[in-house]
Amino acid sequence: MTVAPHFQHKNGVLHVEDLALPVLAQKYGTPLYVYSRQALRDAWESYRSAIGDRKVLVCYGMKANSNLAVLNEFKTLGAGFDIVSGGELARVLAIGGDPSRIVFSGVGKQAWEMKAALEAGVKCFNVESEAELLQLSAVAEAAGKTAAISLRVNPDVDAKTHPYISTGLKDNKFGIAIGHALTVYQRAQSLPGLEIVGVDCHIGSQITEVGPYLDALDKLIKLIKTLAEHGIHLKHLDLGGGIGIRYTDETPLSPSTLLDNVFQVLKANRLDHLEIVLEPGRSLVGNAGVLLTKVEYLKHGETKNFAIVDAAMNDLIRPTLYSAWHGVEPVTPRGGDAQAPHYDVVGPVCESGDWLARDRQLDIQQGDLLAVMSAGAYAFTMASQYNTRPRPAEIIVDGKADHVVRPREKVQDLFATETTLPND
Numbered sequence: 001m002t003v004a005p006h007f008q009h010k011n012g013v014l015h016v017e018d019l020a021l022p023v024l025a026q027k028y029g030t031p032l033y034v035y036s037r038q039a040l041r042d043a044w045e046s047y048r049s050a051i052g053d054r055k056v057l058v059c060y061g062m063k064a065n066s067n068l069a070v071l072n073e074f075k076t077l078g079a080g081f082d083i084v085s086g087g088e089l090a091r092v093l094a095i096g097g098d099p100s101r102i103v104f105s106g107v108g109k110q111a112w113e114m115k116a117a118l119e120a121g122v123k124c125f126n127v128e129s130e131a132e133l134l135q136l137s138a139v140a141e142a143a144g145k146t147a148a149i150s151l152r153v154n155p156d157v158d159a160k161t162h163p164y165i166s167t168g169l170k171d172n173k174f175g176i177a178i179g180h181a182l183t184v185y186q187r188a189q190s191l192p193g194l195e196i197v198g199v200d201c202h203i204g205s206q207i208t209e210v211g212p213y214l215d216a217l218d219k220l221i222k223l224i225k226t227l228a229e230h231g232i233h234l235k236h237l238d239l240g241g242g243i244g245i246r247y248t249d250e251t252p253l254s255p256s257t258l259l260d261n262v263f264q265v266l267k268a269n270r271l272d273h274l275e276i277v278l279e280p281g282r283s284l285v286g287n288a289g290v291l292l293t294k295v296e297y298l299k300h301g302e303t304k305n306f307a308i309v310d311a312a313m314n315d316l317i318r319p320t321l322y323s324a325w326h327g328v329e330p331v332t333p334r335g336g337d338a339q340a341p342h343y344d345v346v347g348p349v350c351e352s353g354d355w356l357a358r359d360r361q362l363d364i365q366q367g368d369l370l371a372v373m374s375a376g377a378y379a380f381t382m383a384s385q386y387n388t389r390p391r392p393a394e395i396i397v398d399g400k401a402d403h404v405v406r407p408r409e410k411v412q413d414l415f416a417t418e419t420t421l422p423n424d
C-alpha cells in the first residue's frame, strides 16, 4: 500500500492509474514528475462534497503546483486561485481563469503586481502591512480603480507544524498583529481607492489537527465583532490553506472536519452569513504526484550505503530544506529481502545536503526505478537548475493515457540567453 490510492502496485509493478511507471520511464526518461488526473479530481471532490450548499470559495494555493494543466483542471472543476505574485496571476490569466475568483496574498507585493491585479479585477488583496496598504491605495487611485481588501491578521496561534512552514506566530514575518488590526482597518477606511471586504489569516502548512484552526477562528470572530461595533462590516472570512496530507503515517484532518467545525462556531456566533474562503495547496495536489528516478549506482561503505539516483535536491528540495520525509517505493520490487541493506538515497549534486531519503531499507540493484512519493506539491515548483541540470518533464496520466504537460528542459535552453562580455 502506498500513501496514494492512484499509485499502486499491480502484478508487481507500480502503476499510476492504469499505466505502468516503467513505460513512462522508457518513453520520457528519468527523473520524471508523474501526476494522476484522477487524484486531482478526487482531492477536489473531498472539498466539494464537504462544502455542500454552504457559501465557500476554494482558491487553490497554486504555489504548490502551478503547471497550467493542473490549474486548468481545477478551474474546470470550479476553483478560484490564491496567488502570491504577478507571475502566478499571469498563469491564471493564461488558462482563462476568472479574476473575480482570485485572492492575492503575500507580504511583498510590488506596485506593478498590484496594478496588474487591479486591471485583471481580482476578488481581493490580502494586505499584510500598513505600508502595503498605503502603496495599494496610491496604485489604485492612480489607476482609477478600487481595490477590494482583507487584512491578513496574525492570530498568534501555534499550527503545530515544522517551524519553516508555520506562519501564524507573533515572530513570523506574516500578517498584521491581531491586536493592531482595528487601527489598520480604520486606516484603510480613511484611504482612497480601497474597499474593505474581508479578513484573512493563514497559520501554516501541513497542519494535521483542527485545533489550531479553531483557535485562530475564535480570535478572528472577536475581531469581526469589534470591527462591526466600529461600523466595519465584512463580507468574507478567509482561513487560508494548510490542511496536511499523509506522507507516512499522519492522519490529517479532512476538509469536512474543518468545515463542519468552522460552520458550527460561525452559527453559534451568528456569523454564518459570511462567505468562507479557503486557500488549500498541498491537500489538492501533494499525493497526486511522484518523482520517478533511476538508481545510477550503489555505493556500499563502512558506515553507510548510498543509492545514487538521477533525481537530486534541485528537483525536490523538501527533504534537505525541511527534513521532510517522502516515501521511496521500488517500482518493481524484488521480493523484499529481509537482509537488504539500508541506504541514503542521494542525487548527483555536489552538496552533502543533496539527499532525498535517509536510512531506508531497500532491496534494489543498479538500474532499478524508484518512485519518490507525495511529490505533487512544492516539488516541481521549488525545483531549480543548480549544477546546470535541466528540470524534469511533467506528465499527467489519465487512465491509460499519458500527456506531457511540460517537456524536459534541454541543456542548451539553460544558458541560451546568457552572453559573454565584450573583449577589451
Ligand code: LLP
Pocket: 061, 064, 082, 105, 106, 165, 202, 204, 205, 206, 240, 241, 242, 243, 279, 280, 281, 282, 283, 318, 322, 377, 378
Ligand atoms: N495561502 C497562503 C497565504 C500560503 O502562504 C500558503 C502556503 C497557502 C495558502 C497554501 O498552503 P497549503 O494548503 O499548501 O499548506 N514549501 C513548503 C510549504 C510552504 C507553504 C507556503 N504557504 C513545503 O514544501 O512544505
